[in-house]
Every structure is written in C-alpha cells, then in structure tokens.
Amino acid sequence: MSATDTVILAHALGLALLLGYAALLVRRSGRGGGRR
Amino acid sequence: MRDATARHFGTAPGAPPLWLAGPSGRLRFRLFWLVTLGLLGLAIALTTWYAPIDPDLGPIQKLFYFHLSVAIGTFLACLASFAGSVGYLWQREAIWDALGASGARAAVALCAVVLLTGVFWAKQAWGVWWEWNPPLTFSLSLFALYIGYVALRRWLADSERRSGVCAVYGIIAFFNVPLVYVSAKLLPDSHPSSLELTAPMRLTLVAWLVAVAALTVGLIGTGIPAGAPAERDDRP
Numbered sequence: 001m002s003a004t005d006t007v008i009l010a011h012a013l014g015l016a017l018l019l020g021y022a023a024l025l026v027r028r029s030g031r032g033g034g035r036r
Numbered sequence: 037m038r039d040a041t042a043r044h045f046g047t048a049p050g051a052p053p054l055w056l057a058g059p060s061g062r063l064r065f066r067l068f069w070l071v072t073l074g075l076l077g078l079a080i081a082l083t084t085w086y087a088p089i090d091p092d093l094g095p096i097q098k099l100f101y102f103h104l105s106v107a108i109g110t111f112l113a114c115l116a117s118f119a120g121s122v123g124y125l126w127q128r129e130a131i132w133d134a135l136g137a138s139g140a141r142a143a144v145a146l147c148a149v150v151l152l153t154g155v156f157w158a159k160q161a162w163g164v165w166w167e168w169n170p171p172l173t174f175s176l177s178l179f180a181l182y183i184g185y186v187a188l189r190r191w192l193a194d195s196e197r198r199s200g201v202c203a204v205y206g207i208i209a210f211f212n213v214p215l216v217y218v219s220a221k222l223l224p225d226s227h228p229s230s231l232e233l234t235a236p237m238r239l240t241l242v243a244w245l246v247a248v249a250a251l252t253v254g255l256i257g258t259g260i261p262a263g264a265p266a267e268r269d270d271r272p
Contacts, residue, residue, distance in 0.1 A: 004095045006096060
C-alpha cells in the first residue's frame with residue numbers, strides 16, 4: 001500500500017468512526033433518549 | 037434504558053440536546069452540525085489540494101494534521117470529563133455527571149482515532165505498526181483508562197453511587213493526559229515532538245484544529261441526554 005493510499009484510508013476510517021458516533025448521538029438525542 | 041440523568045432532565049422526543057434547548061434549539065442544532073461538516077470538508081479539501089507534500093516525510097505527512105487535531109480533541113474531551121467529575125463531587129448535580137460521562141465517551145472515540153492514525157503513520161514512517169515508546173504507550177493507557185470509565189459506568193447499578201465512583205475515577209484518569217503530552221514533547225523517541233511547517237501547512241493545520249474542535253464540542257454536547265425539562269418545553 002502506497003503512502004497516499006495509507007493517508008486516504010486512515011482519514012476515511014477515522015472520520016467514519018467519529019461521524020458514525022456523532023450520527024448515533026444525534027439520532028439518540030432526536031429520540032429523546034439518554035445513555036448511562 | 038433511560039438513566040437517572042435522563043429522567044432528571046425529563047426528555048422530550050425530537051428535542052435538541054440540553055445545550056441547544058430553547059425556541060430555536062432544533063434549528064441551531066442542525067446548523068451546528070452542518071457547519072461542523074462544512075469545516076471538516078474544508079479541512080479535507082485543503083489537505084488534498086492546498087497543503088504541499090513534505091519533501092522529507094513524503095505524502096504520509098498529510099496524516100499529521102488530522103492526527104494532531106484529534107489528539108488535541110481527545111485532551112479536550114478528557115478535560116470535559118474531568119470538569120464534569122469535579123463539578124459532580126462539588127455540587128452533586130446530574131448535569132455534571134452527564135458531562136463527565138459524555139466527555140469520557142467522546143475521549144474513547146477520539147483516542148481510538150489517534151491510535152488508528154498513529155499506527156498507519158508508524159507503518160509508513162518507521163516500518164512497524166507499533167512501538168512501545170513513551171508517547172504511544174501513554175496514549176494506549178489513556179484509551180484503556182477511558183474504556184474503563186465507560187465499562188465501569190455500564191457495570192455499576194444506576195445510582196448516585198455510580199455517579200460518585202465514576203467522578204472519582206474521571207479525576208484520576210485525567211492525570212494520564214499530561215503524561216501523554218509531556219512524553220510526546222520531551223521524550224519523542226521515534227515519535228516526532230514537532231514538525232517544520234510552511235504557511236500552507238499551518239493554514240491546513242488550523243482548519244483541522246477548528247473542525248475537530250467543533251466536532252469534539254458536538255460529540256460531548258450531543259452525548260448529554262436530550263431534551264429540556266417538559267415543563268419548560270416551549271417547542272410548538
């Protein structure tokens with residue numbers, strides 16, 4: 001895997017994790033739920 | 037299952053989180069996330085088309101902007117958890133407990149990305165996925181400590197005792213943050229303590245810092261149980 005591929009993959013995985021978690025929280029807040 | 041904090045606030049379906057409650061709360065909530073996504077898009081665009089390739093490190097250096105920004109975001113989330121823990125022990129208010137918990141969960145997510153981007157960097161720059169040098173080891177222990185916080189919160193029964201125990205744990209866990217920072221600055225080993233940046237590189241870094249700071253605030257704020265108290269719910 002080239003350095004450019006590595007940079008793209010690391011950004012994609014990192015942003016997917018953070019934005020996925022954000023989407024989960026937004027969905028939960030929309031339902032009026034809370035977490036422990 | 038809703039917990040004591042959510043019950044304390046009295047959640048309202050469709051409401052924005054507490055920090056954006058009010059007449060135009062939902063609008064501001066959506067606007068906040070749209071601006072945050074826009075800032076992230078701008079940072080990606082600057083990294084792709086504006087920031088030059090470092091002549092010494094090559095294309096892998098472009099990972100540095102995201103990696104450093106998320107590391108600082110992790111510190112902010114840990115600080116929020118620490119503030120919530122101190123606030124809870126001081127005032128015994130549910131809002132502080134919720135801040136402590138939300139900060140810790142955001143810290144886990146952000147620190148996971150620090151470690152993820154770090155191992156990709158390590159493989160390209162050093163030829164190995166992992167090295168047990170001080171900054172990496174302290175970062176991994178920070179991740180483990182906040183995983184422990186989240187696990188402890190799930191494990192303990194839904195009670196004031198849980199809030200008190202987690203507050204004490206949150207304060208102790210925070211003391212790992214300066215160790216990560218100091219080890220990265222003073223004991224760099226393979227991990228660089230600083231990089232020479234040109235003006236376009238600095239601008240790209242600023243864009244990432246702003247975008248990830250907004251994302252961190254969003255993760256912490258949205259993680260606090262939604263909805264203002266029903267009596268004060270002034271939505272149409």
